[in-house]
Amino acid sequence: GAVVSQHPSRVICKSGTSVKIECRSLDFQATTMFWYRQFPKQSLMLMATSNEGSKATYEQGVEKDKFLINHASLTLSTLTVTSAHPEDSSFYICSAREGGHEQYFGPGTRLTVT
């Protein structure tokens, strides 16, 4: 149980374009989903917390107009990186929790902006 999927697993896009990443909880309803970013050899950095049907709560320093988060249902959250630039290249990971405190992570999406 507690399986979280992400799509795509890897994406390459040109600078200035937008990229959408999907996060799905496959066998449970996720009351809360989280989006993280991780640069090579660095720790996880929480970007935002989203609850189904509510606006996401962004961490300090994360531009909400650049990283659009939609949590439209209890099993799906999306992260859209708008007007991507090379410095946005990173490993984006979502996680989801059902009702307890355990967070289950998706496999991650590796974004490369050229």
Add this chain to the structure above:
Amino acid sequence: QKEVEQNSGPLSVPEGAIASLNCTYSDRVSQSFFWYRQYSGKSPELIMSIYSNGDKEDGRFTAQLNKASQYVSLLIRDSQPSDSATYLCAVNSRGAQKLVFGQGTRLTINP
């Protein structure tokens, strides 16, 4: 002082020995504690959760929690080369949705 602190390592342990990973946290009202394993290039995987003082065992893994000392540890018995990874300690405070992660300890099991 960081909210959750771990020794970044690397920690090298011979195969078959016990690996001991430690974590301290600063928020006294923390109530949920987790250990995640992250292989290089992969996302974190939950391996243990602990909520009350004492030991919790699951296979070769034992989590230990001491709230008075604000200390949580993970023991890995009979270490295997496949246990080589970065281990992340995560803490959740009462009423908070998000987890606070430590920087992770890189563990290497030497055959």
